[in-house]
Amino acid sequence: MTPTLFYGVPQGCSLASIIALEWLGAPYALSRVEMLEHPWPAAFAHINPQNLTPAYVTAEGGTLTESVAILQHLAARNGHQLGYPQGSPEYDRLNQALAYLATDFFAAFAPLWAAYEMATDPPRQDVLRDLGRPQVAKGCAHLDHLLAGREWIDGGSKKTVADAYLVAVARWAEYHGVLQVAAYPHLAAHLAKLRADPAVVFADAIERQQPATSSGGFQGHVALDDVVAKLPV
Ligand SMILES: N[C@@H](CCC(=O)N[C@@H](CS)C(=O)NCC(=O)O)C(=O)O
Numbered sequence: 001m002t003p004t005l006f007y008g009v010p011q012g013c014s015l016a017s018i019i020a021l022e023w024l025g026a027p028y029a030l031s032r033v034e035m036l037e038h039p040w041p042a043a044f045a046h047i048n049p050q051n052l053t054p055a056y057v058t059a060e061g062g063t064l065t066e067s068v069a070i071l072q073h074l075a076a077r078n079g080h081q082l083g084y085p086q087g088s089p090e091y092d093r094l095n096q097a098l099a100y101l102a103t104d105f106f107a108a109f110a111p112l113w114a115a116y117e118m119a120t121d122p123p124r125q126d127v128l129r130d131l132g133r134p135q136v137a138k139g140c141a142h143l144d145h146l147l148a149g150r151e152w153i154d155g156g157s158k159k160t161v162a163d164a165y166l167v168a169v170a171r172w173a174e175y176h177g178v179l180q181v182a183a184y185p186h187l188a189a190h191l192a193k194l195r196a197d198p199a200v201v202f203a204d205a206i207e208r209q210q211p212a213t214s215s216g217g218f219q220g221h222v223a224l225d226d227v228v229a230k231l232p233v
Contacts, residue, residue: 001059001230002219003028005070006044007207008035008053011175013067013106015168015203017054020074020161022199023082025215029222030206046228061232068102071161082161090156097154097162105143106169108135112176133178140173144184153190159197167194 005021007014007030021028033040033053040051048055048065056064056073064070075083075094084090111132115125143166147153154162170191173179181188194200198215205212212218 001057001061001227002222003059004031004057004222004227005029006031006033006047006053006055006057006224008033009207010035011172012053012207013165013168014054015207016067016161016165017056017070017074018203018206019164019167019197019199020071020082021217022202022215023159023164024074024078025217026078027219028217029219031222031224031227041224043224043228046231047224057227057231061230063231067165068098071098071165075161082159082164084156084160090154093156094154094160094162097160098165100142101153101162101165101169105139108132108139109169109172109176112136112172112178116176129176129178132176136173136176136178140170140179140181140184140187143170144187147186147190163190163194164199167191167200 003026005014005017005028007018009032012033012035018030033044035053044051047057047063050065052065054065054067054070056070058064058073064073072083072095075081076086083094109132111128115128115132118125118128143153146155151157152159152163153166154160170181170187173181181191195204198213202212202214202218
């Protein structure tokens with residue numbers, strides 16, 4: 001079967017996996033999950049019982065969840081086009097970057113996402129935003145410091161899945177209106193470079209349901225039930 005990525009909107013961290021698939025250029029399909037429409041279709045539990053995106057179904061019908069696992073799976077393909085062989089210093093450096101982004105940096109936004117779902121309780125929203133803002137600022141300052149001396153976020157000489165993940169998550173700072181990324185010039189320049197990349201433009205257009213031009217790998221959207229029907233029993 002065609003490998004299929006389940007991505008979530010709005011603003012899913014799954015954007016990173018769409019970008020990585022585009023960079024790879026191999027055939028893949030997408031399946032859209034409207035994250036705010038609760039409850040999610042019961043059949044999604046066959047893909048990820050935790051009801052989280054991204055989730056990836058491989059060509060063999062195996063399911064893979066967790067952004068880092070999906071991204072490292074993609075990074076290993078096509079001669080490690082988007083990553084490095086496990087056991088190399090470059091792999092360790094990429095893994096370090098991914099681990100930071102997927103734990104500390106991702107978690108810094110947790111109070112802001114909690115506030116997002118509390119539209120009826122502005123005082124609690126303010127408390128949560130006050131909690132999240134300095135955490136996000138600390139993360140942006142760290143990334144800005146790293147990017148002052150490197151071309152790509154892992155410190156290597158080529159773009160990797162970590163850059164895809166960075167652009168997917170860093171956008172939340174401005175989405176939640178807690179800070180201006182422009183205050184972090186190296187981070188801002190890196191994000192501007194990535195946002196001009198055709199794969200990032202494509203992934204953003206897919207999320208917004210706008211006309212999107214693939215580099216060639218995208219085979220279209222597929223329905224959840226059709227993917228589930230093809231899973232091995
Ligand atoms: N540890 C998971 C976290 C995945 C996650 O939290 N996904 C969010 C979108 S970024 C989601 O699906 N949220 C749906 C919900 O909370 O209802 C990963 O890194 O893939």
